[in-house]
Amino acid sequence: MNKDDIDQVMEVEQDSFTTPWSRGAFINELTTNQFAYYLVAEIDKRIVGYIGVWIIIDEAHITNIAVHSDFRRRGIGEMLLDGAMELAKTLGAKKLTLEVRVSNTVAQNMYRKKGFQQGGIRKKYYTDNQEDAQIMWVMVNDK
Numbered sequence: 689m690n691k692d693d694i695d696q697v698m699e700v701e702q703d704s705f706t707t708p709w710s711r712g713a714f715i716n717e718l719t720t721n722q723f724a725y726y727l728v729a730e731i732d733k734r735i736v737g738y739i740g741v742w743i744i745i746d747e748a749h750i751t752n753i754a755v756h757s758d759f760r761r762r763g764i765g766e767m768l769l770d771g772a773m774e775l776a777k778t779l780g781a782k783k784l785t786l787e788v789r790v791s792n793t794v795a796q797n798m799y800r801k802k803g804f805q806q807g808g809i810r811k812k813y814y815t816d817n818q819e820d821a822q823i824m825w826v827m828v829n830d831k
Contacts, residue, residue: 689726689738691718696735697728704754707816717751725779727771729755729764739768741776741784748776748828750786753795765795769802777828784828787813787821799824 689697694714701708717724723744729737737755741748750772755764776784787810788795804824813821 689714689718689728691715693728693735693738694718697738700735700737700754700756703756707814709752724751725772725775727768727775729768731759737764737768739772741772743776743779743781746780746782746829748772748779748781748784750784753786765798766802769798773802773826773828780829782827782829783825785823785825787823789814790820790822796822796824799826802826 694711697714698708698711701714714726717726717740721742723742724740725743726738726740728735736759737753739753740751742751750769753765753768753772755768773784785807786799786804788799790809804826807823807825810821810823812818
């Protein structure tokens, strides 16, 4: 992802979340946050999904993942997750973590398919409705 992608990323973001990130948040991630890496998925030059990951020393954390509703159930989320896992591994991370809504069983199933395990609960993590988050993690590098 680069700054030229932000308009299309914002379309995916607003389609996907009740409390979307701001344009400024994405600009900050791309220009200021030295730990942030973002990947996009494109179909016919249209950005249809993205994933963000912070890699700090030997730990990686997925900040967000989204696929536009018009393009879901096509394996795009899995492809983005695979890309983030490979990036984390390449950059020396040993473990990759994320939070997912406890009600989002579709996403949890995808994460489990990729080897993620449950790690705990963050109470009232989501500000829009105070929903709990399931913490999930996977080892990406055993070295």
